[in-house]
Amino acid sequence: xxxxxxxxxxxxxxxxxxxxxxxxxxxxxxxxxxxxxxxxxxxxxxxxxxxxxxxxxxxxxxxxxxxxxxxxxxxxxxxxxxxxxxxxxxxxxxxxxxxxxxxxxxxxxxxxxxxxxxxxxxxxxxxxxxxxxxxxxxxxxxxxxxxxxxxxxxxxxxxxxxxxxxxxxxxxxxxxxxxxxxxxxxxxxxxxxxxxxxxxxxxxxxxxxxxxxxxxxxxxxxxxxxxxxxxxxxxxxxxxxxxxxxxxxxxxxxxxxxxxxxxxxxxxxxxxxxxxxxxxxxxxxxxxxxxxxxxxxxxxxxxxxxxxxxxxxxxxxxxxxxxxxxxxxxxxxxxxxxxxxxxxxxxxxxxxxxxxxxxxxxxxxxxxxxxxxxxxxxxxxxxxxxxxxxxxxxxxxxxxxxxxxxxxxxxxxxxxxxxxxxxxxxxxxxxxxxxxxxxxxxx
Amino acid sequence: xxxxxxxxxxxxxxxxxxxxxxxxxxxxxxxxxxxxxxxxxxxxxxxxxxxxxxxxxxxxxxxxxxxxxxxxxxxxxxxxxxxxxxxxxxxxxxxxxxxxxxxxxxxxxxxxxxxxxxxxxxxxxxxxxxxxxxxxxxxxxxxxxxxxxxxxxxxxxxxxxxxxxxxxxxxxxxxxxxxxxxxxxxxxxxxxxxxxxxxxxxxxxxxxxxxxxxxxxxxxxxxxxxxxxxxxxxxxxxxxxxxxxxxxxxxxxxxxxxxxxxxxxxxxxxxxxxxxxxxxxxxxxxxxxxxxxxxxxxxxxxxxxxxxxxxxxxxxxxxxxxxxxxxxxxxxxxxxxxxxxxxxxxxxxxxxxxxxxxxxxxxxxxxxxxxxxxxxxxxxxxxxxxxxxxxxxxxxxxxxxxxxxxxxxxxxxxxxxxxxxxxxxxxxxxxxxxxxx
Numbered sequence: 001x002x003x004x005x006x007x008x009x010x011x012x013x014x015x016x017x018x019x020x021x022x023x024x025x026x027x028x029x030x031x032x033x034x035x036x037x038x039x040x041x042x043x044x045x046x047x048x049x050x051x052x053x054x055x056x057x058x059x060x061x062x063x064x065x066x067x068x069x070x071x072x073x074x075x076x077x078x079x080x081x082x083x084x085x086x087x088x089x090x091x092x093x094x095x096x097x098x099x100x101x102x103x104x105x106x107x108x109x110x111x112x113x114x115x116x117x118x119x120x121x122x123x124x125x126x127x128x129x130x131x132x133x134x135x136x137x138x139x140x141x142x143x144x145x146x147x148x149x150x151x152x153x154x155x156x157x158x159x160x161x162x163x164x165x166x167x168x169x170x171x172x173x174x175x176x177x178x179x180x181x182x183x184x185x186x187x188x189x190x191x192x193x194x195x196x197x198x199x200x201x202x203x204x205x206x207x208x209x210x211x212x213x214x215x216x217x218x219x220x221x222x223x224x225x226x227x228x229x230x231x232x233x234x235x236x237x238x239x240x241x242x243x244x245x246x247x248x249x250x251x252x253x254x255x256x257x258x259x260x261x262x263x264x265x266x267x268x269x270x271x272x273x274x275x276x277x278x279x280x281x282x283x284x285x286x287x288x289x290x291x292x293x294x295x296x297x298x299x300x301x302x303x304x305x306x307x308x309x310x311x312x313x314x315x316x317x318x319x320x321x322x323x324x325x326x327x328x329x330x331x332x333x334x335x336x337x338x339x340x341x342x343x344x345x346x347x348x349x350x351x352x353x354x355x356x357x358x359x360x361x362x363x364x365x366x367x368x369x370x371x372x373x374x375x376x377x378x379x380x381x382x383x384x385x386x387x388x389x390x391x392x393x394x395x396x397x398x399x400x401x402x403x404x405x406x407x408x409x410x411x412x413x414x415x416x417x418x419x420x421x422x423x424x425x426x427x428x429x430x431x432x433x434x435x436x437x438x439x440x441x442x443x
Numbered sequence: 444x445x446x447x448x449x450x451x452x453x454x455x456x457x458x459x460x461x462x463x464x465x466x467x468x469x470x471x472x473x474x475x476x477x478x479x480x481x482x483x484x485x486x487x488x489x490x491x492x493x494x495x496x497x498x499x500x501x502x503x504x505x506x507x508x509x510x511x512x513x514x515x516x517x518x519x520x521x522x523x524x525x526x527x528x529x530x531x532x533x534x535x536x537x538x539x540x541x542x543x544x545x546x547x548x549x550x551x552x553x554x555x556x557x558x559x560x561x562x563x564x565x566x567x568x569x570x571x572x573x574x575x576x577x578x579x580x581x582x583x584x585x586x587x588x589x590x591x592x593x594x595x596x597x598x599x600x601x602x603x604x605x606x607x608x609x610x611x612x613x614x615x616x617x618x619x620x621x622x623x624x625x626x627x628x629x630x631x632x633x634x635x636x637x638x639x640x641x642x643x644x645x646x647x648x649x650x651x652x653x654x655x656x657x658x659x660x661x662x663x664x665x666x667x668x669x670x671x672x673x674x675x676x677x678x679x680x681x682x683x684x685x686x687x688x689x690x691x692x693x694x695x696x697x698x699x700x701x702x703x704x705x706x707x708x709x710x711x712x713x714x715x716x717x718x719x720x721x722x723x724x725x726x727x728x729x730x731x732x733x734x735x736x737x738x739x740x741x742x743x744x745x746x747x748x749x750x751x752x753x754x755x756x757x758x759x760x761x762x763x764x765x766x767x768x769x770x771x772x773x774x775x776x777x778x779x780x781x782x783x784x785x786x787x788x789x790x791x792x793x794x795x796x797x798x799x800x801x802x803x804x805x806x807x808x809x810x811x812x813x814x815x816x817x818x819x820x821x822x823x824x825x826x827x828x829x830x831x832x833x834x835x836x837x838x839x840x841x842x843x844x845x846x847x848x849x850x851x852x853x854x855x856x857x858x859x860x861x862x863x864x865x866x867x868x869x870x871x872x873x874x875x876x877x878x879x880x
Contacts, residue, residue, distance in 0.1 A: 042482065042484060042814070043810070043811070043813050043814040044810060045810070045811045045814050075732070084732065084733075084738075084742060087731070087732040087733065088732075088733055088800075091731050091732075091733050091800065091803075091804045092800050092803050092804060093803065093804075093807055094803060094804055094805075094806060094807010094808045094809075094811070095807065095808070095811075096731070096808065096811075111811055112807075112811070113807060113810070113811065139745070140742065140743065140744065140745035141745065142745070143744075143745025143746070144741055144745045144747070144748055145748075146770075147700070147745070147746070147747050147748045147768070147769060147770060148748035150699055150700035150748075150768070150770055151700055151748050151749075151768050154698075154699045154700060155598055155698050155699065155700045155702075155768075156597075213814075259596075259697060260596045260697070260698060261596070262592040262593050262594075262595050262596040263589050263592050263593045296529065297517075297525060297526060297529035298526055298529045298530050298533060303526070306582060307525070307526060307582075310581070310582065310585070313585050313586050313588075313589045314586060314589070334589060336585055337585065337588075363530075367530065367533040367534050368533070370533070370534060370535075370536050371533060371536045373536070374536030374555060375536075377485055377486060377487055377555065378485075378487065378553065380484075380485050381485050381487075381815045381816050381817070382815050383814075384814075
């Protein structure tokens with residue numbers, strides 16, 4: 001079987017005439033705005049995105065949720081457009097639009113016929129600098145984000161647990177504060193807080209334009225210069241230096257009990273290094289480690305806890321390598337009926353211990369790498385996802401070269417790299433173990 | 444700016460982007476019909492299979508059996524157990540997804556050109572010769588039980604299930620396709636084998652393929668893949684009778700935000716008024732920020748993060764549905780606003796401007812759907828299930844544009860019935876009383 005795999009891999013390398021990189025062109029406008037163009041001419045469609053290097057982790061203390069709140073408010077009026085008109089014009093042109101906020105970025109996008117690109121840029125560049133809010137916008141939209149918090153967090157014990165776990169994971173860094181905000185602070189968000197954030201961070205030299213689809217780079221450059229190029233850079237843009245994590249010296253344990261929990265589980269996260277520009281090797285090793293331990297049916301946790309024994313209903317491992325600052329590596333086990341959370345947690349630790357002793361199964365690693373290579377072919381079929389990949393990377397401290405090198409960096413990871421990354425990672429003092437439980441029923 | 448925009452739009456209205464999708468209809472020597480879109484840009488194929496019937500084929504007393512069967516298709520085949528099958532799939536970097544809905548079993552496959560034959564052999568084994576071994580049955584059963592338990596305390600799921608129960612009663616649509624903890628506990632290997640024969644048969648099969656493959660190659664592939672499936676499956680279930688009494692049913696559940704699902708009678712996909720209703724729904728609650736429900740419930744009043752409505756054309760019923768979530772203190776107001784908008788659009792209709800905007804959106808957005816092998820394969824197989832011809836793609840926008848203001852407003856009057864609009868509210872809604880038992 002091993003020889004079979006080797007042949008396949010060679011065959012695949014030869015069958016890759018054009019990699020995803022050939023689709024990508026990048027340049028920077030005079031005012032410092034970075035531009036990425038991803039070509040795919042199969043359908044007359046374009047995705048137009050503007051990403052700001054500003055997210056929830058850039059908020060001032062006490063104003064949690066303001067990055068996301070501002071994202072909502074950008075759909076209100078500007079000096080040139082009425083409240084709601086932005087989305088109305090997009091829709092009237094057969095397009096759809098939306099936006100999203102994370103710790104390290106806020107992004108706005110439209111999907112539209114490619115001949116409407118200029119109009120999208122005109123409107124997006126307008127709201128980068130000309131936002132005009134009313135007190136009515138402020139009040140109604142604050143109610144909307146509170147309902148969004150209800151829907152995403154308050155109505156879901158699993159989300160509440162995740163929020164508490166992050167807060168315990170980060171002793172000092174703002175990644176411990178939820179993106180949507182703490183409820184008490186969200187209620188106090190106002191015009192001033194929103195506009196302060198806007199004026200500080202929304203400027204072309206803090207933004208990345210990504211255009212993906214049926215467009216030519218020259219045409220994008222001309223339109224971008226016309227619409228974004230005339231906006232002045234913000235000379236006072238603050239440096240992105242968030243409070244960093246101190247040395248963590250004690251493991252944390254939390255338990256959330258909620259009557260709405262029907263399926264208890266245990267999860268643990270460890271503080272972990274992220275991808276850094278020009279230095280992605282350790283993150284690549286952790287990425288593969290997550291696959292090895294919890295990437296589905298053939299992973300080690302599934303093997304030990306779902307197949308060889310039936311102690312878990314499901315298992316998983318996850319690692320978010322793309323992050324500006326220290327990230328986390330997580331594991332979760334949903335126990336089988338009759339298995340306690342303590343037993344589930346012990347079983348999880350047993351898998352880690354076994355892995356540290358026995359090391360990497362080289363056939364498993366070869367299969368994972370085969371999938372990494374193939375994912376580059378599949379990725380070319382979905383420019384929207386490619387656009388997201390670049391946007392996330394460029395707002396989180398990476399360069400276009402880092403993104404393009406990533407598959408090769410993953411491919412170069414050795415078994416020894418993975419073991420030494422695991423050795424450093426599994427330090428209980430850096431971890432939070434969280435239990436989600438239902439109250440015991442008393443007869 | 445406003446004037447500029449209008450001028451800009453006007454200059455493009457005459458030229459909506461055209462969806463150019465070249466579909467070849469093929470019939471294999473073995474009698475399998477399929478639609479193919481050849482595109483050799485990227486060296487892989489997206490293949491979609493659909494089997495009509497789905498979870499509604501569950502025999503009496505075996506609710507959940509089709510779901511358990513579909514969950515087991517990836518758990519080993521031929522002489523491979525679960526893990527051997529998964530390893531083989533990973534080695535080829537192929538992906539096979541097996542899904543179930545009330546009306547359909549769907550299989551979505553993606554495989555590289557360079558190892559297509561090996562990938563198809565694996566897929567074939569999973570469809571024709573699944574192992575259904577007892578350890579896998581027991582393991583997947585526990586996973587299903589875990590889903591059933593989780594759904595019991597998820598307000599969205601509770602709302603969906605209670606509305607289905609109220610509307611469809613004893614028809615399969617009236618209960619969860621997962622089954623119950625009790626019904627799933629009773630299922631045997633024989634039941635699962637029978638469910639496999641009942642659901643995966645050639646007399647209810649629809650196929651589409653998009654990507655790096657020729658007509659000849661696909662023809663041979665399909666006969667190899669599918670001819671050993673049984674020719675005939677179980678009879679399809681009859682039409683459901685809808686119970687939509689109007690009013691509100693409150694399901695008490697201790698959570699801060701109430702979820703309200705609502706429904707009234709719908710319209711068939713092949714009804715001459717379908718497009719008028721479709722345009723009407725877009726204006727009423729079709730998911731965009733511009734819809735009346737979004738404007739009134741979210742934008743003006745901040746009562747929710749999201750509210751929407753949609754037309755559901757299911758094999759055994761047609762229904763017009765919607766959903767909103769709002770904190771317990773405010774959900775009563777959200778429901779009132781939705782009712783009022785329902786009545787208002789039914790009585791007064793829509794404006795010419797709303798209709799024009801809706802048409803521009805719907806016709807402009809349509810070609811944007813065809814942007815990748817998998818999305819195109821998906822659309823192509825759904826079109827076959829809806830009995831649409833291949834040239835529907837080029838004619839569809841004309842049908843949208845042919846809808847007149849009179850059509851929409853007549854349909855609004857005839858079809859929208861605030862009296863029949865039935866809500867199920869899950870939570871502790873303040874000031875909302877059950878009017879339905």
